[in-house]
Amino acid sequence: MTYRDWGCSVLTASDRIILLMHEGLQGAKGKTGISILRYGGLSIVAVVDEQSPGRSLSDLVGISRPVPIVASVAEALAYQPTVLMIGIAPSGGALPEAWWQEVKQSVAAGLSVVNGLHTPMATDPQLSSLLQPAQWIWDVRREPEGLTVGSGKARSLPCLRVLTVGTDMSVGKMSASLELNQAALERGLQSRFLATGQTGLMLGHDGIPLDAVRIDFASGAVEQMIMRYGYDHDILFIEGQGSLMNPASTATLPLLRGSQPTHLVLVHRAGQTHIQHFTDVPIPPLPKVIQVYETVAAAGGSFAEVKVVAIALNTFHLNEEKAQQAIEQTQLETGLPCTDVIRFNAEPILDAILTAIVR
Numbered sequence: 001m002t003y004r005d006w007g008c009s010v011l012t013a014s015d016r017i018i019l020l021m022h023e024g025l026q027g028a029k030g031k032t033g034i035s036i037l038r039y040g041g042l043s044i045v046a047v048v049d050e051q052s053p054g055r056s057l058s059d060l061v062g063i064s065r066p067v068p069i070v071a072s073v074a075e076a077l078a079y080q081p082t083v084l085m086i087g088i089a090p091s092g093g094a095l096p097e098a099w100w101q102e103v104k105q106s107v108a109a110g111l112s113v114v115n116g117l118h119t120p121m122a123t124d125p126q127l128s129s130l131l132q133p134a135q136w137i138w139d140v141r142r143e144p145e146g147l148t149v150g151s152g153k154a155r156s157l158p159c160l161r162v163l164t165v166g167t168d169m170s171v172g173k174m175s176a177s178l179e180l181n182q183a184a185l186e187r188g189l190q191s192r193f194l195a196t197g198q199t200g201l202m203l204g205h206d207g208i209p210l211d212a213v214r215i216d217f218a219s220g221a222v223e224q225m226i227m228r229y230g231y232d233h234d235i236l237f238i239e240g241q242g243s244l245m246n247p248a249s250t251a252t253l254p255l256l257r258g259s260q261p262t263h264l265v266l267v268h269r270a271g272q273t274h275i276q277h278f279t280d281v282p283i284p285p286l287p288k289v290i291q292v293y294e295t296v297a298a299a300g301g302s303f304a305e306v307k308v309v310a311i312a313l314n315t316f317h318l319n320e321e322k323a324q325q326a327i328e329q330t331q332l333e334t335g336l337p338c339t340d341v342i343r344f345n346a347e348p349i350l351d352a353i354l355t356a357i358v359r
Helices: 028-039 057-061 073-079 097-108 173-186 198-202 215-229 252-259 286-301 320-334 347-355
Strands: 016-020 043-048 083-086 112-115 137-139 160-166 191-194 235-238 263-269 278-282 307-314
Touching (some): 016 028, 016 073, 043 073, 083 097, 097 112, 173 191, 215 235, 215 252, 263 347, 286 320
Parallel strands (some): 083 112, 160 235
């Protein structure tokens, strides 16, 4: 696997990666690292988490991957890594001092760095002074060059464009898009997943770090991404970001505008009734959420009508019996196909996409 060159040497299959995951395997900060462990084809030689040394990934996060968990970067160096990848997202976008010192320790030991945080590292003098000629630091969240404002022209493309939308942030939109793309590829379709966040880019997919793009150019950045691939593929799966239901979210509208989707897939965490970090903000009943997304996507008639065709339900926190019950209840509530694409498979949703009438 070769990664896009973003101004630094590229990751290759020969790289040996340690994944910095302090407090991320058992908390909410580790979404990036867990996705890399689940979906990445990278050679990860150790996971660094001071809370979980010696434990197994299978027990902690349900990923059957024989990667040792160690307490510190110092211990991880014994596995002869070449790259440190930051798989956590602390509040505020900056690492605590102790973890920052581990990044410095890694660079001093000769490792390159993949940084998915908002805080850049490539220009930090403490790190740049330690870099040797063969080392690099990739700040993933960098605005692409040559952006323009959106124009809505993606609606002229012949391909299907499937955008995942959510009832909240961090409910599984990226995972749903990845699983659907894989299912489409297995059926022989010319399919592509397009990343819109740091995790998808760190996994090696083409795309944009949408939350690093100035708001005036956000829909244009999405549009440029879609136009690069729209004539060469049967179907594009666009990674969703944020939620129209969440008062802190700004990413969903530019995705709708820039991608001009032909299909929407709604992603929801089973049983969640309020926005995660705003407990005074309820999540409306799913039929109402669907109505909001379809109305906004069509902008009252300015753009083509688009429908939510299925529900991807996140049931990770439920046992299998309760997960099945939640799926059945959601199907009854919405009248749409529903499944957990990770726990079961993505086929019911892919079938709904391929059989829906595109207007």
